[in-house]
Amino acid sequence: MRVSLFITCLVDQLWPSVGASAVEVLRRAGCEVVFDERQTCCGQPAFNTGYRNEARRLARRFIEIFEEGGADYVVSPSGSCTAMAHHFHELFAEDERWRRRAEALAARTYEFGAFLVNVLKVEDVGASFKGRVTWHDACHGLRDLGLREEPRRLIRGVRGAEFVELPNADACCGFGGTFSVKYPEISVAILDNKIDAIEKAGVRAVVSGDASCLMQIGGRLTRNNSQVRTMHLAELLASRE
């Protein structure tokens, strides 16, 4: 099973340890992991802000790169970036050839947790982590890709981790890409609902599948000098405490 890693620019630049964890876990699950160094960005920031030409340019690049390499699947530790890949076809309404290529690639592009559970049929990757943890459902992963059960099953497979469900686990964290800086007050007001629930849950870590959410949530937690840390799902699953 050959997997091509789509690392995403956030993980690449800010949290390479998430990438490292993803590679580790995929290998534990029996995959050969390849990484095409030419990759950059899926173009989501441009697409979401309305700059479709720019997004199209990045999409073409993405498709070209990931079509090569002979991997069975493309796997990414990001629900929103995976969802973007699944939306590439919308950029090629005028171009049937590119649209078909986008559709074909999307069909074998998976979010990290979904890949483990739904393709590899693996829920226990030999992870262990001591303490209470909770899960934040990143919106794209939840509503675009339909991932709800998969991450929870994976977390329950982590030895020593006590899983606590947030009452508003599926509520948006308020990030929304450029929304977080175009309407920062609203973004933070939405965020604080999530932060309140996290603090009340008395957990050691809040886990999510999207680095952007973790940046939003983590940024507020550290500003508040909170004891709670953020963890990407890949990091939790790679953990061997």
Add this chain to the structure above:
Amino acid sequence: MHQQTSETFDQNAREALADVQLRGALRNLATTFGGRRKEAIATVEDWEGLRDRARAAKDETLAHLDKYLEQFADNAERAGAQIHWGRDGAEACRIVLELIRARGASKVVKSKSMATEEIHLNHALEAEGLAPVETDLGEWIIQLAHETPSHIVVPAIHKSKRQIAELFAEKVGIEPTDDVAVLTGAARRILRRQFAEAEVGISGVNFGVAETGTILILENEGNARLTTSLPRTHIAVMGIEKVIPRFTDLDVFLKLLPRSGTGQRLTAYQSLITGTKRRPEDEGPEELHIVLMDNGRSRMLSHPVTRQSLACIRCGACLNACPVYQQVGGHAYGSVYPGPIGAVITPQLSGLKPAAQLPYASSLCGACREVCPVKIDIPELLLHLRAEVTEGTAAGTAAQHGPVKQRPLERFAFGLYARAWSSPTLYLLGARVARLLQGVVVRKGRIGKVGGLLAKLAPPLAAWTEWRDAPPLAPRTFREQWRDGQYREGN
């Protein structure tokens, strides 16, 4: 407080966030209606199947809107209704005004109708010396307060009991009280006199059945029944998208709308009106006038993404689910249609230029799409409109208000990003440069509040760090580590 228009959404939002009472009311709304909706859905055998069927019925109608509209008009006329065609809001208002004038009428009662709010009908009638009285409790409250609705279903949700009591005390002279039953009783008493004397009743239409020419009006209070039964003349204002093909399609929509909007299995009353009474001695209006209104709707037919806007059945579920609406409420949007559906239809109805902020007033979380009974993909619509804002391709609306204000700095930044991110060399170079520069702002492993000159140079960084720490760039990127063999198997 300044004039709240959609052009000042950002300012409106900031004001709303400071309004503690409003935010409490909105939190109550989200929790209450959200919870009731969930319970109500559980009473349906196949909720998803219902949604699919409703959407299919809407898609079928919209794809052949001319045919179904014609069928509706013919059947309604056959049963005695008179059909009027209004190309835009101003024309629809004129039609209504003329109908009232021609009958020498002056006493007008109204039941709740978003379509009439959209075209500011009351304002148009008042300008001509008429005094239409809103009879839905929530609408009456905002009429007394000279405000616009802040929610599609519960228009006065932004007002507290106290504020309403003070309003009633001031405007209709009752003793201030905290007792909701007493306040409601006062409304009943006062408005009953209006009903008894009314000459014209104006209503909206929730559904128009093409097969039979029937209009259906949903409500809980009974004021729509009174408005459409007592006066001699009934004028129904109906957006052209309200048509559905068959009488039995009502089953699907009546199952979806009340549950989605308020968590009820059914609202207290539905009036199904087909033409006029059979015999003159029967009760009911002598005349039924249906004003079929376009006002920008037909334009939405021109693309599948925008066409789904017309499937909306005005249940309000998306407002109740939206994290943005929950924080800022309806008035911030500066439109009678707020929340997620408002963010997408307001620019299409009123023009992209004045409403250009609205498509961006969303985190794209998709909660709206999840609760929409007719499965409108609002995030898809928002993204479509954002592209129209940046590319200035809005068909038609540009003609009305001129091109949307461009954001040259942002455009430049995204152009740069696309170019740089298309080249791995430039991408890495950019990362290295940024890592060097960030030393200026990184303290103890994070980036705290950025102020001063730097804030002016990089507003997004300032906006972020005002309330949140920002993570520093890692000393080495993942790909640099990979290249160095750090992740070779066996390490």
Add this chain to the structure above:
Amino acid sequence: MSTEQRRNEEARREMFEAIRGHLAASAPHDAVRAAHHAAAAHGEDVSAREEKRATVVFEGTAVERFKQALEAVAGKCFVVRDEAAASEVLRRIAEQRDSQRVAVTDSKLAGRVLKLAALRSEVLENAAVESLFECDLGVTGARWGVAETGTLVIESDAERNRLASLVPAAHVALVEARNVRHTLGEVLQAINERGEGGLSRAITFITGPSRTSDIELTLAIGVHGPAELYVVVIEGEGNG
């Protein structure tokens, strides 16, 4: 043709042209979308759908279901054997409320039951509007009942003066058990299977008393319609 008729014709024409024109403009985009959906149907569909199956299932007769649903929305329901028993219920209600003036529709069923009840109140058939507002109780029949929602259906072809169900502060509706169907769909179908005359011109669905939550989402019963709704279901002969 008057000016207004001319304007109306012109507006109608323009609106239809606009609709047709915009639909035509959409056609190429619709084709692209259809092509994509066809492709997606063959590929993997990652979106998991929340399984929303009914968790509240009803076992029992339509009448039992109707009673439960109606009571859940603050209506009161009496199931009686015959019209005489119904008249007893009606008399009790009128006495409890010290009713002075009753408005009634021309429903034959309502007429019979009222006669049996021999109320002390003044009974007004075909009440004029002013008198209607002075009635404290309204008595009507109902053409159908919908069990799953506790809904009454009053059809204008079956009875006139339906405002008796709306204006007075209390409403008593009489319905035959055999006309209570399980689902809204069944009743809509039954209504739609009309004779040559077409649908009744005014059909009213009533589910519980009048209500509002407009003030702070606090429920208030009895806004513009009746605060009290009593439905008497008459089983009669040959019912199940």
